Amino acid sequence: MKYPEILAPAGSKEALIGAISSGANAVYLAGKRFGARAFADNFTNEALEEVINYAHMRGVLVYVTINTLVYNDEMDELILYTDFLVKIGVDALIIQDLGVLDLCLKRYPDLDIHVSTQMNTHSVDQVKFLKSLGVKRIVLARETPIENIIAIKKEVDIEVEVFVHGALCVSYSGQCLMSSMMGGRSGNRGECAQPCRLPYTLLKDHEIVSLESYLLSTKDLMTLEYMHALIEAGIDSFKIEGRMRKAYYVIQAVLSYKKARDAYFNKTSLDLEEDILYLTKLFNRSFTKGYLFNELPKMINQNLRPNHMGVEIGEVLSYYNHQVKVKLNDRLAMHDGYRIISHHKDYGNIITRIIKDGALIKSAEKGDVVTIDVKEKIEKGAVLLKTLDQSLEDELSLYMDEHYPVIPLKGICIIKKDQPIYFEVKDQEADFHLSSDIKIEQGLTQHTTHTQVLEKLSRLGDTPCYFESLKIDLEDHLFVPVKILNELRRKMIHDILKARLKRQQKRIIHHDLNISDDDILSEPTLVVKVRTDDQYEAALSMGIKDIYIDYRLKKENPFSYKAFSNIQHISKEIKEPVIISESGMLYRIKEGVSFITDHHFNVTNIYSARLLKSYHPTSITLSEELSKKHLENFHKKYFETFKKRINLEYIVYGRAQLMTTKYCPIAKTFDTLPHCHLCEKNQYALKTQQGAVLPLLHNGFCELNIMQDKPIHLISYIKEILSYDIKRLRLDFTIESYDETKKVIADFQKALTIDHMLKPTTPHVFGRYLG
Incomplete structure (x- = not known):
């Protein structure tokens, strides 16, 4: 193994x-x-x-x-x-x-x-x-x-x-847009602001069913x-x-x-x-x-606080004049960090004084009753937590010495009369051999001892090496110059460290990245993705042909594509037109089947598009995180680099999927087991501290999509987007009613046929389009 x-x-x-x-x-x-x-x-x-x-x-x-x-x-x-x-x-x-x-x-x-x-x-x-x-x-x-x-x-x-x-x-990593869409700092760009660590309230059919807590x-x-x-x-x-x-x-x-x-x-x-x-x-x-x-949701979530919990070490007995008296159940020392937690207080600081029986002490032990300074009023019964253990950090600081020895060596040194010194050392990778330039003679007045040779050869100083074993085979009555031993040791360590630094040269190849096929660009097309029967019927009534249908809807349409969850749990071959969201589906799709790659592939550059294009999709959906600045030259850059055209798609309407999560705040709140189906019976949402309501949508596999409170609505910019040779414009419906779906489609159809700009008439956001 x-x-x-x-x-x-x-x-x-x-x-x-x-x-x-x-x-x-x-x-x-x-x-x-x-x-x-x-x-x-x-x-x-x-x-x-x-x-x-x-x-x-x-x-x-x-x-x-x-x-x-x-x-x-x-x-x-x-x-x-x-x-x-x-x-x-x-x-x-x-x-x-x-x-x-x-x-x-x-x-x-x-x-x-x-x-x-x-x-x-x-x-x-x-x-x-x-x-x-x-x-x-x-x-x-x-x-x-x-x-x-x-x-x-x-x-x-x-x-x-x-x-x-x-x-x-x-969230599933790489599938989280929450920080990006809610605050402009993208987790996919290393800038996550961790909005998941903020308090939320759970709503059920618009009614509060949990107190505000760190529910995510x-x-x-x-x-x-x-x-x-x-x-x-x-x-x-x-x-x-x-x-x-x-x-x-x-x-x-x-x-x-x-x-x-x-x-x-x-x-x-x-x-x-x-x-x-x-x-x-x-x-x-x-x-x-x-x-x-396979932990349950209640074992995944920590809803009390989003940062270091520390270790409980005592209880507050009383408060008076900016001091608390506490009984300890573990050690407390100067410079330790602490927090005091109660129903109404969360206070933290560093220990600067410990008083016991009226005297200052450096540390206190389990069972001691001591007094420490605080800057806020603390109630009796509050819990004392240690959040920094200075003595533990002092112990671990030993390993932060850049000369800490980590390379074990095994050596043997043979010293015989009228022969050069032979010095052999092994590290984990190789054997090294050295001999002295001079032969060793018998001492007349001075004789070198075994201990002296061992001490000189094992003195490795500020190197990363140490001798795990060093055998000295020394004949009696010989004199070994200290200078020779020192030179052998230095040369041996130099050779060992030099050998460990040898790099294998790696090739850099400049590839021709052209691809063989070329797309005929689509005419400007509105495509619609639907999640409900009503949305599907609304799209049909408005004459929409290209419809991406949620895989759970039993609809037959010769122009439609089946839309699966971005987290896949199926393993059968795909034989019908499909919009795919993860690489495993590329492996499963039957040759010749029409498919479209969804925005979950996070296509933000032409090289990602080129790789996906090599699998012959009908079109490639670009990342929702691309701004106008990045979109305007995308197709042009692709053509200049690869001398080919490519059909691109961009979402111009719809609530952004802020994250897909295997964790369920609904099951956490109601303490249910997986597959409880509560999410299918009622409409749940998370409410932020600012009042935004984020719908929770299930994907059919006991996983949740957390949606943005308002839809992205780029109707004012669709002519601009079409001018970038992005010809397929998607409307992505999630919780919209039949009438709402029809209205949005009608507005976008009109916007494609008139010269002047239309503006959204309902609450909306622009996503990352404007930067």
């Missing part, structure tokens, strides 16, 4: 050093652009070269994330950047964007390419599709249960990487106690989330998960109680074993 890799986040140099020192096999990080954690420290190009050398010298792999969507006007910069990464020896790229993926697979044939979790890969068919492109490893969606992972490993010969610890996204905020994933199951599932890499976390968090997570993994293979007993406590102290939103092990 393969030894799984421990893969650690490195959002800063301190975290990288800590991860390597504590035993990570690989780290993942980002440069200053194109990473999904734009607000982490990240690394300049100069720093990237430095840290790759640092990691490689210590036998640790470095994966660089390019896990954002990329626009056409950024592609030249991106290629310069990826060329640079290849030249400095990066071990793999982690990629979200389909176009970037295709480009890098062709341009760097010797480089390992990993697919980011942002590509939302969760099924055997998706993995087979990506494998066919040449991908080395898949970072699976966090929603993938272990039984699916086992099936993937059984059916596809490909490396699989799985998140085992850290923050969970409530997830607990943190923690699978430390389930390492045996994950190892036996055949997972190749255990990924720790946390590029925005402090180095102490990364260090402890690596130590704990390495300990659990090694215990499995060494068949040793394991007590994880202390590790779990340390992980809880460093950061937690409470823990869940997540979708990996």
Whole structure:
């Protein structure tokens, strides 16, 4: 059975050093652009070269994330950047964007390419599709249960990487537009503002059925106690989330998960109680074993608070004059962080004084009654939480020394009379041999001892090496000059470290990316997507021919396409015209069947369009995140680059699908089991603090789509959009009535036939079109 890799986040140099020192096999990080954690420290190009050398010298792999969507006007910069990464020896790229993926697979044939979790890969068919492109490893969606992972490993010969610890996204990654559409900061561009961590109220048929709480905020994933199951599932890499976390968090997570993994293979007993406590102290939103092990919604959500929960260490006995008296059930020390929580108060600070029996003390223990300073009035019975454990961080800071020894060596030194010194050292990768230039003679007045030789050769100073074993074979009565021993040691370490830094040169190939087929551009066409019978009948009554019909509607129409959920759970061959939303459907579609790729493919550049075009869709729907600036030259850029035309589609009306989630706030609220069907019996919605009402729509597979409160309505801009050679304009209906559907279609039909601009007559938004 393969030894799984421990893969650690490195959002800063301190975290990288800590991860390597504590035993990570690989780290993942980002440069200053194109990473999904734009607000982490990240690394300049100069720093990237430095840290790759640092990691490689210590036998640790470095994966660089390019896990954002990329626009056409950024592609030249991106290629310069990826060329640079290849030249400095990066071990793999982690990629979200389909176009970037295709480009890098062709341009760097010797480089390992990993697919980011942002590509939302969760099924055997998706993995087979990506494998066919040449991908080395898949970072699976966090929603993938272990039984699916086992099936993937059984059916596809490909490396699989799985998140085992850290923050969970409530949405399928790469399928979330909530931050983008509600606040202009795109999660697909590394700028997520985390609106899912804000309070919401659940509505049922417009009536409040839950108090305002953090109804979408997830607990943190923690699978430390389930390492045996994950190892036996055949997972190749255990990924720790946390590029925005402090180095102490990364260090402890690596130590704990390495300990659990090694215990499995060494068949040793394991007590994880202390590790779990340390992980809880460093950061937690409470823990869940997540979708990996099919947790219920109530076990996924933490609705009390969206940030660090800390560890409960005491209770407030009284308050007087900006001081509280507390009884402790765990240790408290100077410089610890704390929060005091009650029904009406959430107050936090750093400990600057601890008073016990009228005297100042540096720390207090379990059972002590102490007084601490506060700046707000606190009620009796409030709970004291420790949110920063200074002594734990002090212990872990040992691993943040950049000279921390991590390379074990085994050596032997043979010193015989009238012979050169022979020095042999092995690291994990090779054997190294040196001999002295001079022969060793018998000492007349001084004799070198075994201890002296050992001390000189094992003095490795500020290097990453240490001797695991060093055998000295020394004849008696010989004199060995200290200078010779020092020179041998320095030369040996120099040779070892130089060898560890040797890079395998990787090829960069400039491909001709032309494709063989050319589209005849459509006439300007209104296409309609419907979810209800009434919407379908309204579309027919208005003479619409191209209709995308929700797969649950039993309608027959020679011009229609069946519209499936963007999260697929079917595995049969597709034999009828269809609008598809994920790559597994490309693998399943029967040759010759007409299909359209939906906006869920996140097409933001011509290279993504080119890859999808190679599978011969009728048209390609562009991302809803593309603004006017990005749309106006899209077709022109495609034609200039590939000398071909392409049929493009853009959504000009409809509520944006803010996210698709496997978590159900309805089941959480009513404490029901999966497939309770409550979402089918009533209309549920989430209400924001600002009063916006976000409809919740089920997809038929016990998953929810959270919709925007108002539809995007671009009727004023359709002539402009058509001038960009985007000829298929989609109206996407979700909760509209028969009359509302007819009215919208009629307005857009009119707008196509008149010269002057029409304006929306109902509440609306413009999405990202205007920037």
